[in-house]
Amino acid sequence: MTSIRIGLAGLGTAGRSLPQAVAKTEGYVFVAGADLRQEAREQYRVEFGIPTFESVAAMCEMRELEAVYVATPNPHHAEHAITALESGKHVMVEKPMALTLADCDRMIAAADKSHRKLMVAHTRSFNPPIRKMREIVSSGKLGQVTQVHTLRYSPWLLRPREPVEINTELGGGVCYRQAPHQVDIARLLGGGLVRSVRAHAGRWSPENATEGNYSALLQFENGVTATLIYDGYGYFDDRELIEGDIFGGDRQLGPGQRLRKARQEGKLNKDSSRSGLAFEIERGDGDAGQRPRQPFFGFTLVSCERGAIRQSSDGVFIYDENGRTEVPCPIWEGPLRVELEDFYEAVTEDRPVPHDGKWGKATLEVCLAIIQSSRDGREAVLSHQVPSPY
Numbered sequence: 001m002t003s004i005r006i007g008l009a010g011l012g013t014a015g016r017s018l019p020q021a022v023a024k025t026e027g028y029v030f031v032a033g034a035d036l037r038q039e040a041r042e043q044y045r046v047e048f049g050i051p052t053f054e055s056v057a058a059m060c061e062m063r064e065l066e067a068v069y070v071a072t073p074n075p076h077h078a079e080h081a082i083t084a085l086e087s088g089k090h091v092m093v094e095k096p097m098a099l100t101l102a103d104c105d106r107m108i109a110a111a112d113k114s115h116r117k118l119m120v121a122h123t124r125s126f127n128p129p130i131r132k133m134r135e136i137v138s139s140g141k142l143g144q145v146t147q148v149h150t151l152r153y154s155p156w157l158l159r160p161r162e163p164v165e166i167n168t169e170l171g172g173g174v175c176y177r178q179a180p181h182q183v184d185i186a187r188l189l190g191g192g193l194v195r196s197v198r199a200h201a202g203r204w205s206p207e208n209a210t211e212g213n214y215s216a217l218l219q220f221e222n223g224v225t226a227t228l229i230y231d232g233y234g235y236f237d238d239r240e241l242i243e244g245d246i247f248g249g250d251r252q253l254g255p256g257q258r259l260r261k262a263r264q265e266g267k268l269n270k271d272s273s274r275s276g277l278a279f280e281i282e283r284g285d286g287d288a289g290q291r292p293r294q295p296f297f298g299f300t301l302v303s304c305e306r307g308a309i310r311q312s313s314d315g316v317f318i319y320d321e322n323g324r325t326e327v328p329c330p331i332w333e334g335p336l337r338v339e340l341e342d343f344y345e346a347v348t349e350d351r352p353v354p355h356d357g358k359w360g361k362a363t364l365e366v367c368l369a370i371i372q373s374s375r376d377g378r379e380a381v382l383s384h385q386v387p388s389p390y
């Protein structure tokens with residue numbers, strides 16, 4: 001089996017998933033890393049025995065490097081992806097693809113010119129239950145999709161954040177950072193072609209001058225509607241809807257309350273997201289509730305002409321005239337596995353990338369429309385949409 005030699009741009013919170021996923025996925029070797037921070041470079045050099053570089057451009061000079069996963073902060077996605085593509089590397093870039101549609105076009109052009117693959121990943125539309133929902137929808141057995149509802153209540157704003165993450169102009173806040181997940185889910189299930197967006201985004205956290213919530217209504221060309229609800233203030237956590245009792249210890253504190261308390265007690269510092277501590281505190285003592293066996297990014301319900309679908313602990317539930325049937329998904333082995341498998345097929349078999357640059361650009365267009373519609377107080381009409389790839 002051919003192995004793809006992959007490097008990591010950005011040795012931070014998201015980047016950490018790459019070596020873990022590579023270790024579990026056939027067909028990859030983790031060969032290099034790049035980061036501005038000396039301590040991160042040193043840690044990766046020692047832990048993985050790989051060369052590390054202070055800039056993405058320097059890493060891309062490595063001739064044996066074949067692919068780069070770009071997990072640097074949002075304002076750098078375009079520059080780092082283009083540098084890698086122009087150096088002849090295939091690229092997987094984190095969401096959002098870029099900050100502007102013009103930057104997306106430059107990235108797509110660089111991929112076309114270099115004949116290299118450009119994949120926008122990951123978003124939670126790669127979660128096996130969401131892919132299973134799409135498979136059921138595409139089979140046609142429940143008829144046409146009529147509407148999609150997806151909601152997420154999380155403590156996103158309570159996790160320690162770099163300034164860039166809470167500055168909307170730099171791609172911060174939930175419209176840039178979290179909406180790509182929900183938009184990808186809704187577009188995948190609704191057919192991809194969003195006609196218009198009406199939304200309202202709020203800034204209700206006094207410490208953070210960025211969007212912490214939104215409600216959006218998407219209308220698709222094919223008549224499907226989707227509602228996207230996001231609340232990142234951390235008082236309610238939708239994991240309760242699927243995991244049952246997520247309140248740990250004295251049953252008083254859920255994930256957001258645990259994080260808020262840790263902040264008040266000075267137990268979190270600016271590195272607590274990257275070190276994983278914030279997520280540990282959020283998850284609690286480990287015996288609260290029943291952990292789902294599949295990744296869960298909020299409650300998604302797909303209504304179809306002859307049934308409905310939602311996520312279950314092991315896969316999805318289908319509701320039709322016969323009642324409820326559970327369809328399990330393959331055992332989930334952690335983030336980025338599905339993405340790496342798609343990427344591998346595209347690179348080694350020269351197949352189209354499912355979530356390519358045009359898909360990522362169309363998703364960004366919807367995220368920008370959420371901000372735009374909210375500012376203008378009216379519907380935003382879209383023009384760069386592409387259909388679901390499967």
Ligand SMILES: NC(=O)c1ccc[n+]([C@@H]2O[C@H](COP(=O)([O-])OP(=O)(O)OC[C@H]3O[C@@H](n4cnc5c(N)ncnc54)[C@H](O)[C@@H]3O)[C@@H](O)[C@H]2O)c1
Binds near residue numbers: 071274
């Ligand atoms: N898909 C997901 O579920 C998910 C989750 C978290 C983050 N992300 C995405 O990953 C990206 C990074 O977010 P994060 O939370 O890991 O942030 P982070 O700050 O923890 O990590 C970013 C890393 O990039 C480094 N960096 C910054 N500028 C650089 C440059 N010019 N050259 C090289 N390295 C540079 C930083 O030092 C840091 O180590 C963002 O685009 C974010 O949207 C995605």
